[in-house]
Amino acid sequence: MSLVDSSLISLLVRALDLTAQRQQLVAQNIANVDTPGYHTRDIDFRGELQRALWAGQADPAAGGAPFVREVPGLIERPDGNNVSIDRESLLMAGDQLQFQTEAALLRSEFSRLQEAISGGGGQ
């Protein structure tokens, strides 16, 4: 494990990746809000992050593509579409905040590293 590739940093990077991918799926669901027969798609964020954690122990570069599944239990409209605008809006807002948090954590981790490199700073 090198200095700038700690397990925390690679976990945060994976989390950022997953959040961005999920946001892409949310955007896709929103884009298809009027497409007949379209079904809401999503990834299991926690499960995927867990999987990345376990995979990361064997091979830091591992992770692979997240498994995209159709979301069960949503009410289908007569045209076969089951996109819920409320669900997608909430997810969009939540993902945005989550991304912000992960980016801030990553930033603070890097600044901690910077501090270590400069020898505690201030001298």
Next chain:
Amino acid sequence: MSLFGLFQISGSALAAERLRAEVATSNLANAETTRTPEGGPYHRRMVTFTSQPGSQFHLLLANSLAAEGGAGGVRVAGVVEDPTPPQRRYEPGHPDADADGYVSYPAINPLQEMVDLMGAERAYELNASAVQAAKQMIQQSLQILK
């Protein structure tokens, strides 16, 4: 990463919803049109949407190639004409009246078009806020560099 792919997805939906609004407006504008270049009255038009292939395969491909593009947005499959026959009104003095004095008017229900227009407007708004979210996320990831 695929953050910029968000713009493509939401952008495709913005374009599609705009076309839907345009078609609804055109239907409203032509509610009384009895003459068209193709002959006969105007026919109500409808936009059909289809989702772009952006499923598991795309994500796999994007992951392995780190490629953008091919995002699973929405595509306009086509603009189709409503097959409903025109409404016939008895107006013998009208220049487009047939031999029996009936004029064929397009079968357009303004209420239906207004509802469609409102739906397109709301969907456009929703996708615009998705673009806003993508912008913020990209800005935040740029902050990491600082």
